[in-house]
Amino acid sequence: MASSLLWLTPLLxxxxxxxxxxxxxxxxxxxxxxxxxxxxxxxxxxITGRVEQGGPVSALGIFRADHVTVLFLxxxxxxxxxxxxxxxxxxxRELARGQMRAERLRYYYAxxxxxxxxxxxxxxxxxxxxxxxxxxxxxxxSALLVGFHGDKHGLEAAWKYIIVTTIGISFGLxxxxxxxxxxxxxxxxxxxxxxxxxxxxxxAPRLDPGIIRIGFIFVMVGYGTKAGLAPVHMWLPxxxxxxxxxxxxxxxxxxxxxxxxxxxxxxxxxxAACGPAFSQGLLLTFGLVSVVVATPFILAQYxxxxxxxxxxxxxxxxxxxxxxxxxxxGTYAALLHVINHGVTKALVFLVAGDAIGRYGTRDMRxxxxxxxxxxxxxxxxxxGVFSLAGTPPFSIFISELMIIRAGxxxxxxxxxxxxxxxxxxxxxGFIHRVGQMVFGTADASVGREPEARLPVLGLLLLVAAMVLxxxxxxxxxxxVLAHATEIIVG
Amino acid sequence: MSVxxxxxxxxxxxxxxxxxxLLILAAGQLxxxxxxxxxxxxxxxxxxxxxxAATGNPDLWxxxxxxxxxxxxxxxxxxxxxxxxxxxxxxxxxxxPINATLGLAAGIVVLAFRLSAxxxxxRQAITGNALPVGIALILLGVLVMASRRKALVQxxxxxxxxxxxxxxxxxxxxxxxxxxxxxxxxxxxLGALVMGILVLRVRSxxxxxxxxxxxxxx
Numbered sequence: 001m002a003s004s005l006l007w008l009t010p011l012l013x014x015x016x017x018x019x020x021x022x023x024x025x026x027x028x029x030x031x032x033x034x035x036x037x038x039x040x041x042x043x044x045x046x047i048t049g050r051v052e053q054g055g056p057v058s059a060l061g062i063f064r065a066d067h068v069t070v071l072f073l074x075x076x077x078x079x080x081x082x083x084x085x086x087x088x089x090x091x092x093r094e095l096a097r098g099q100m101r102a103e104r105l106r107y108y109y110a111x112x113x114x115x116x117x118x119x120x121x122x123x124x125x126x127x128x129x130x131x132x133x134x135x136x137x138x139x140x141x142s143a144l145l146v147g148f149h150g151d152k153h154g155l156e157a158a159w160k161y162i163i164v165t166t167i168g169i170s171f172g173l174x175x176x177x178x179x180x181x182x183x184x185x186x187x188x189x190x191x192x193x194x195x196x197x198x199x200x201x202x203x204a205p206r207l208d209p210g211i212i213r214i215g216f217i218f219v220m221v222g223y224g225t226k227a228g229l230a231p232v233h234m235w236l237p238x239x240x241x242x243x244x245x246x247x248x249x250x251x252x253x254x255x256x257x258x259x260x261x262x263x264x265x266x267x268x269x270x271x272a273a274c275g276p277a278f279s280q281g282l283l284l285t286f287g288l289v290s291v292v293v294a295t296p297f298i299l300a301q302y303x304x305x306x307x308x309x310x311x312x313x314x315x316x317x318x319x320x321x322x323x324x325x326x327x328x329x330g331t332y333a334a335l336l337h338v339i340n341h342g343v344t345k346a347l348v349f350l351v352a353g354d355a356i357g358r359y360g361t362r363d364m365r366x367x368x369x370x371x372x373x374x375x376x377x378x379x380x381x382x383x384g385v386f387s388l389a390g391t392p393p394f395s396i397f398i399s400e401l402m403i404i405r406a407g408x409x410x411x412x413x414x415x416x417x418x419x420x421x422x423x424x425x426x427x428x429g430f431i432h433r434v435g436q437m438v439f440g441t442a443d444a445s446v447g448r449e450p451e452a453r454l455p456v457l458g459l460l461l462l463v464a465a466m467v468l469x470x471x472x473x474x475x476x477x478x479x480v481l482a483h484a485t486e487i488i489v490g
Numbered sequence: 491m492s493v494x495x496x497x498x499x500x501x502x503x504x505x506x507x508x509x510x511x512l513l514i515l516a517a518g519q520l521x522x523x524x525x526x527x528x529x530x531x532x533x534x535x536x537x538x539x540x541x542x543a544a545t546g547n548p549d550l551w552x553x554x555x556x557x558x559x560x561x562x563x564x565x566x567x568x569x570x571x572x573x574x575x576x577x578x579x580x581x582x583x584x585x586x587p588i589n590a591t592l593g594l595a596a597g598i599v600v601l602a603f604r605l606s607a608x609x610x611x612x613r614q615a616i617t618g619n620a621l622p623v624g625i626a627l628i629l630l631g632v633l634v635m636a637s638r639r640k641a642l643v644q645x646x647x648x649x650x651x652x653x654x655x656x657x658x659x660x661x662x663x664x665x666x667x668x669x670x671x672x673x674x675x676x677x678x679x680l681g682a683l684v685m686g687i688l689v690l691r692v693r694s695x696x697x698x699x700x701x702x703x704x705x706x707x708x
Contacts, residue, residue: 129670136677140684147688155692156703159641162688163701166681167635167648173674174628174655178621181662185615195667210609238706 002050003059009043010120017113029109030088037084041077064126067483072123072261075342079253085458086350087246093357115141122258126196128176139165146243157242164235168225175218182211204272212273219266227259228316229286230293237309245353252312253346257338268488284324290317295422299429304352304362315341322403330406332485337399347462348384351377358447369442376451378438385434389427395469496544497618503537504623511630511650523646524569531561534653541660549668572686576693586637602626620661627654641689641701
């Protein structure tokens with residue numbers, strides 16, 4: 001029973017997407033969207049409960065859920081619910097402004113659920129080939145969403161996104177082939193489940209370190225492209241800023257984490273096959289480059305959504321740094337940061353989308369006095385940005401502090417110094433910009449419609465998680481994180 | 491078929507695959523690049539059949555058949571259909587001069603062979619020189635994409651890269667599981683369709699090549 005949940009969950013999401021194609025009524029679509037996302041969250045929690053009680057679950061020989069999986073799974077479920085609630089209000093405004101045509105709505109909703117289904121498969125896959133196929137599936141579905149409005153900028157961003165990430169993750173496929181080859185060689189022939197992560201990791205100490213090294217480099221470049229790690233991040237600020245806002249929230253909050261999940265799976269194999277130093281060194285390099293490259297672009301940015309895109313590059317870099325510092329603390333902190341950044345970035349993207357809708361621009365020099373016209377959105381934007389910048393008492397502060405402690409424990413002082421300098425600089429730039437947007441008085445031309453209930457509910461869901469995780473890590477989450485760390489570090 | 495003969499045939503086919511990517515790199519005209527990638531896919535299918543005969547694994551024959559239908563016929567046909575439909579100039583304007591690109595390509599091939607020569611006994615798990623050829627094909631495909639500013643040529647580069655992955659994938663032990671190969675090919679086809687849609691939409695609304703758009707910066 002529990003094992004069938006593993007394939008039922010993505011299948012249900014996919015089926016909801018297909019069913020949406022038959023619906024033309026706007027209200028029915030929105031209800032299906034919210035209800036479907038709620039069921040999804042329920043199913044991910046059910047899988048989590050099962051894994052918590054009885055350890056990893058497998059299904060059909062290609063799916064598997066362990067403690068690492070459920071972290072990403074619940075993040076996807078939570079964001080799906082929050083995004084579906086906010087979409088209700090967002091869609092009303094887009095229709096009113098003529099950005100979205102009523103007869104194309106069903107394609108939009110169907111694509112979103114197809115996108116969710118492919119993301120679920122990436123984190124539920126045990127077979128590394130299935131993981132790759134689903135990862136490319138996320139590119140195909142989300143590229144259509146990025147270019148959904150059909151304007152010139154959206155299409156340009158969608159093209160860059162699909163062409164760069166497709167060639168990028170083909171490196172990931174090649175890396176997968178090499179790891180599979182090494183596993184087949186070590187087993188002396190192809191056995192059942194030879195491509196499964198669980199069976200490869202079991203024989204990882206016997207794998208040839210030379211080929212695993214080459215394989216991991218290919219995987220790191222490949223899935224790193226999809227995760228938005230610099231220097232292969234060029235597509236990310238374009239795609240995340242041009243996509244419709246709810247999609248931006250899913251791209252930045254959940255999708256780049258799925259790519260990190262792929263990297264973590266191979267990192268676990270590479271650690272066991274050729275020692276921790278190699279893959280951690282590579283993760284540190286990519287992580288540090290990402291943080292450093294993102295800094296000047298964040299400081300010089302006037303486009304609100306692009307700013308958030310570059311901030312995602314920074315935070316993916318921070319997660320890679322945590323994994324690279326390694327040890328129990330670094331790995332635990334990196335996983336916690338996956339959740340913290342996912343929740344916070346989705347929140348900020350959604351609030352930013354509301355502000356952009358009201359002011360009709362993304363230029364941060366024009367947006368003024370958000371607090372006066374939309375008190376909830378203004379407050380949440382301020383809180384979210386403080387959290388993104390790493391201020392206590394919010395969640396990101398906690399995981400960043402842990403990552404810094406892991407760096408000290410690992411004795412990586414130079415990397416830490418550069419990292420701290422970048423983070424402090426970004427903090428100053430961020431607070432300066434957002435202070436201007438939130439305070440002051442707004443022009444008369446700005447949309448002053450009251451804030452609708454359902455979207456605010458979705459935002460509150462995220463902000464509750466953000467504040468809660470800033471104060472303490474609940475015992476259940478702590479147990480899952482500790483087990484997940486165990487799986488990765490061994 | 492003896493293993494020895496299969497290894498020699500795979501090496502010959504590997505050489506032909508590399509040669510066809512060089513033809514794509516040297517092509518000054520869009521149709522030539524498309525035909526070159528189609529021919530390359532035929533070589534890839536022959537490699538699949540050779541490996542199928544050598545290992546006795548029927549899955550490889552199926553993959554060879556799918557490769558012919560999808561990569562040698564369907565995808566090139568899709569590209570040609572898009573070219574005819576949007577009537578773009580068919581000359582390829584390189585970002586880097588073609589001679590310089592070919593020089594880079596030679597460097598990449600040497601590098602790939604030296605890299606895989608450094609590997610130990612695990613090389614036996616992969617037939618002949620399929621590993622260095624695969625690495626070289628992937629990197630050369632990226633070179634095609636980076637050195638050409640035309641959406642359709644970038645797609646050709648992508649397909650050439652994919653052929654490299656499939657070549658190595660077939661030569662590993664007994665090839666990858668059939669279901670995985672089919673899933674990957676399905677992704678390639680769907681991805682190509684979405685790319686085609688994007689190219690056509692841009693052409694119909696702003697009348698430029700989508701790869702030439704560069705408003706998004708900074």
